Amino acid sequence: MGRARVSTNESVAGRYRLVEVLHRETNLRCWYADDTRTGRPCLVMESRLPEDPLGELLPHVPDRVLRTTEDVTRLCPGRMATVIEAVAEASCLWTATTWIDGTSLGALLAEQGTFNHVRAARVGLELLDVLDAAHTVGITHGELGPGHVFVRDTGPVVVTGWGLSQATDAPRLTAPAYASPEQARGERIGPATDLWALGALLYTMLEGRPPYRDRGRPEATLKGVDRLPLRTPLRAGPLTRLVQGLLRKDPRERLDLEVAREVLTRIVNEDSASASAAPVPGPRLRDAAVALRGVGREWSRRTMVVGTTLAVMTVAVAVLTATQALPGGDSEPETADTPSPSASSPGAPGAPDATDTPGDAPSAPPSSAAPSPSPSDTDKLPPGFQLYRAPEGFSVALPEGWKRLDTSRAGDVAYRVTFGAEQDPRTLAVTYSERVGPDPVAVWRDDVEPALKRDGDYDRIGEIRATKYQGRRAADMEWTEERNDTRVRTFGRGVVLGAGRGFSLRWTTPADDWDDAESRRALETFLRTFRPAAA
Structure with a gap:
C-alpha cells in the first residue's frame, strides 16, 4: 500500500520511534513505528486531545483506554x-x-476507491460482530471512523480506538464527520451511536465520501451533522434502505443491530448463491426481479428506482418491519448541505383504549364530520369523482383526472401509494403495513412529530386526536410546514385493522387553499369512501 513517508526523529514515551504516517483524519494520525525496546514494528495512534488547563482530566485518559480495550x-x-x-x-x-x-x-478507500455493495456488506458484518460483543457488556465505541477499522487480506477486520469516547468533555475526539447527531448535540450516547457510525462507514465505502463533509473545524462539522439533511446515496444499490435507516437522526428511529445483521447477511448470502448457481431462465428471473420504488416527497412527486434484485426486496422488508413507523417508512431523498423540506411520514394506526368507546363517530378535520361508509355510499359520489379500486385491495373515490403518481412497496408487508394530477399541487397518500403498533397517538407524537420538528418550519395544529373510523381505532394529526417555498397543510389519519395491520391516509394541500370548498369536499369524500382491504 502507498504510505505517506515522513522524515522524523520523533519518539513517543522514549520508546516508540515514529517512521511513517499511514492514515490521517481530523484529530487522528496512524503511524508505523518501531518499538525500540523490543525491536518490533508497532502501530501508534495519535489522537489530539482538547485543552485541559488544570491538568485534571487528561492523565486519566490512558488508563480508560487500556481498561476498555482489555x-x-x-x-x-x-x-x-x-x-x-x-x-x-x-x-x-x-x-x-x-x-x-x-x-x-480510510487508507484502503484512498488507494482503491469505493467498494461494491457485497464487499461493503462483508466489512459491515465483521464490524457488527465486534460492536455486538461490546454492546452486550455496555461498552460503546463512540469514536468509530475509517482510521479505527483495519481490513485484512486474511481474517476479519480489527477495530482500534476503544475508550476514547467520553474520556474528555469533547463530544467527539476523532473523525467528527462520523459523529452521530446526539454526539453533535452533546447528549448521552449508546449502542445507537455506533450504529450511526456503521451507517456512515457503509455510506463512505459505497459513495466514496462521508455522508456529512468535514468542514475543517470540528464544531462546524458537528453542526452540519446535527442540522443538515442526509445527502442521498447514489451508489448504494440494495444497501440504500439500510444505510438510510442507520442514518436516521433520531436514535430511537434508527435501525437496530439485528436488523442490520439480517440485511447484510442476506446480501452476502445472495451473492454467494448467485456465484454458484446455474443461470436462471428468463421468466423466473423476471418474477424475482422486484423493482422497489423509493417514493420521493409527495409534494415534488419524484420517483427513484432504488433496486431491481431480490436482495433489494429483502432489504426493504427488513427495514420497513424494523422501523415500526407507518407503512413505507423510507428515508426521503435529500440534497447535499442544504436544508430540505420535511419528509411526509405516513400516519400511524391505533388509538388508546381510553377513547375506544362503542358508537363514536369518525371525526374528519375540525369543523367537518365524516360518516363511516356504508355499502351504498360509493354509489352517491359527488360530481367530478370516480371510484378507484386499487389492485392492492383498497378503494377510494378520486377526483376525475387523478392517478397514481408514486408507489413504494415491500412485497406483501407494506406499501404506499400517492395520488394526484398534473398541475394540481394537492396529493393523497394511502399506506398499508402489517407491522402496526397499538397506539397511533403515541406514534404521531413520539415517532412522526420529532422528525417533522427537526426539519424546521413545522407547526402542529391543535392536539393529536384519538378517534374511531369505520368502527376501528384511529388517530388524526394536522400540521403546516414549508415545502419548496410554499406553506402546506397536511391532515393525517391512521386506522388499525387488527392482527398488526393498518392503513393511513394523508392529505396535503397548499395552506392558502385549505378552506377552499373544493379541497374540503375532496377530503370529506376520501374519508367517506375509503375502504381498506377485507380484514
Missing part, C-alpha cells in the same frame, strides 16, 4: 489490536498497539 478484547479475541501502552504527551493521546497486518479503511 475488556473488549476478552469478549472478542483476535478482533482488537493488543494495546502495549497508552500515554498522554504533548496535548495528544498516543496509543501503541501490536502491529496489525492490514490496512486502515
